[in-house]
Amino acid sequence: MRRILLLTLVTTALSGLAASANELRDIALETFKPLPSTVPAVPGNPATPEKVDLGKALFFDPRLSASGVFSCYSCHNLTTGGDDNMETSVGHGWQKGPRNSPTVLNAVLNEAQFWDGRADDLAAQAKGPVQASVEMANTPENAVATLKSMPQYVEWFAAAFPGEEEALSFDNMAKAIEVFEATLITPAPFDAWLNGDDSALNEEQLAGLQLFMDKGCSSCHSGVNVGGHGYYPFGLIEKPGAEVLPPDDKGRFAVTETVDDEYVFRAAPLRNIALTAPYFHSGKVWDLSVAVDIMAESQLGEELKPEETAQIVAFLGSLTGTVPSVTLPVLPAETSTTPHPTTMVVQ
């Protein structure tokens, strides 16, 4: 009799837990979406194995920079979370970029690219750093001349863009990089949980998820990338200090020239956030707990208790995903017509 009672109690308790887990999942699924099970398609830029391989080669090729020092991989390092773990990136001539380098992982799922969303997609984004004087400091003409000087690249572009008269072009370089980058999606425990695996998140992470929704974090950090869409003023309730929000970077204002867009940024996508310190566009905050507290105060007017911060940080840890296995490409060798690298800084 006692054993039957015990069993009944345990069963009731378990089904209670399951019910509440299912309830939380139902609510969460109104706000978040698990990663797709296949590589996201890029509108207007269909992926083929040839294009993905070409894109991978280009992503790793330092000869796309004027100096030969930097490739896409330099600031979007796939061994360290898809970013470079620096406040702001170091580029040509040891110049520092204006904003923290965002992760390339899952970036294909962002509504727009860059902290101010000034590029509509990853192809548009890829053209930026190649030309930026403080990053790769190259010109489209020199990048194309470099690629054209290597017969293997000419073949690869022809195979990736069949039937195009000018297959090897700066635009197609960016398109190939985009389809490679689209492969960089990182399924995480949170996806497993959203997909129905109760054991994928622990109690602390579940409590963190609950808080993340209850406190209002998920008003901006939602969807498949837990952010990465929508534009919001940094300091909606209370402006953070100048150290974190430097007054001379007015964010999206530079894109729209609308006063309403002063200090407005795209909500950061939070997948793999535990790997991508330092935080914010300024890269001034190294500790995820501190970043969470700053967000709570500046955006929500909330002062979190230490255990609440810890729970939210635990939940954010469940967004750390598995990086797809990437084998290094073997790049074509330069020829006698390949432009030489230059470390000269043009002022």
Next chain:
Amino acid sequence: MRRILLLTLVTTALSGLAASANELRDIALETFKPLPSTVPAVPGNPATPEKVDLGKALFFDPRLSASGVFSCYSCHNLTTGGDDNMETSVGHGWQKGPRNSPTVLNAVLNEAQFWDGRADDLAAQAKGPVQASVEMANTPENAVATLKSMPQYVEWFAAAFPGEEEALSFDNMAKAIEVFEATLITPAPFDAWLNGDDSALNEEQLAGLQLFMDKGCSSCHSGVNVGGHGYYPFGLIEKPGAEVLPPDDKGRFAVTETVDDEYVFRAAPLRNIALTAPYFHSGKVWDLSVAVDIMAESQLGEELKPEETAQIVAFLGSLTGTVPSVTLPVLPAETSTTPHPTTMVVQ
């Protein structure tokens, strides 16, 4: 009858060719050696899968540099022949290194490391760039503190150096990198030919090999790495111009402080030479044909005919090998105790 005669003639011609191929191979095998079929063992530093994996992680980790910008991979890029395709490498603070970065591919088979042979082995070599102020500009203390701040690295070192009280040390960092680098050997058509495959080299390459031996190139560039051992003055017969041989870099003189060692360098290993322009310790020559002509004049007092140069260059092309497939490691994430990177240049 006619057919029989023809067949006899063809058979005789073929066996004549085979005989001469075998003869050339016999002579070549007195001077060269094919790559071993397994990863070379490193004396005093036995390889284990754990140590090789740790070494790979360290090789790719930019956090071994003070700035977080440079890893071993930066200047020994495995996608572009194991070097960086620059005259001299760019390092911390955009400073330029004094000499051309040599390839890491097959470097384990060199008698000693660096252009002047000042490091006995790859473990000793690996400690150099990490500390050099114009390269990674780090200190052993900061490198070890960085690694120790990440529990995953502590575990990996313990597994790679079992039973050692201080498994995570600067020395063991270098040892792990060494056993990873030992895996980077690149079997080439020349190895296949040395191993008996007549079809691996074409007529022009065979003629180039013959010339390479007849003219005396192989007096210095011999052995398994077609160089990489022995020290010789650059300009044995005739000093090349100051552009190629800058007067302020006296080579091995800086190591031995012996007048005889002025402008003496270790004979360059020639495997993958077609991939590793620009050439010489100064990195001033971009064209392999020009480099061959300079060598012939300065070391042998020979003026090569254009077709001879072309044949030698064709032979050197047969030293371009297959780079082993390398999958990018996923590195441990920083923690709150990880030292922050610094781009500051200490004068």
